[in-house]
Amino acid sequence: MSLKTVPCVVAAVLIFTSFPYYSGFPACPFNQxxxxxxxxxxxxxxxxxxVGPNDCYEKCQAHGDCLSVNYHPKNNYCELLNQKKSETNIFTTNPHFDYMELETIVSIF
Known part of the structure; x- marks a missing residue:
């Protein structure tokens, strides 16, 4: 490999390794x-x-009305919802989506 091709190889590696690919939920911000x-x-x-699953979760946290999300991992598509599974009976099987709720944080003063 000549020195002239090294920058091209490095650029290609950076492009392909920095492209976002999300294969599932990370373990930390989600609950049971x-x-x-x-x-x-x-x-x-x-x-x-x-958007990836972490970004989807963070967007839900930042939105005042968001309580849960539907996330489509293959298309990196995120839906912010103002309801939770426990508050509605409109929970359906859909192999293309994953569902997650914000964790409930209780503060004691």
Whole structure:
């Protein structure tokens, strides 16, 4: 390999290794109510394309009305929801989506 091709190889490696690929949920921010292959069938309050599961979760945390999300891992599609599975019976099987709720944080003063 000549010195002239090294920058091209390095650039190609950086491009391919920095491209976001999300294969599933990370373990840390989600809780016991997460479910793979199901979707809460309600109208989303907001949705995003090309986001990973962590970004989807963070967008839900930042949105004042968001309580849970439907996430499509193959398309990196995120739906922010203002309802939880425990508050509605509109929970359906959908192999293309995964469902997760925000953790409940209790503060004692």
């Amino acid at each position: 109510t997460d479910a793979v292959g199901v979707k809460l069938d309600v109208f989303p309050v907001k949705f995003f394309h090309r």
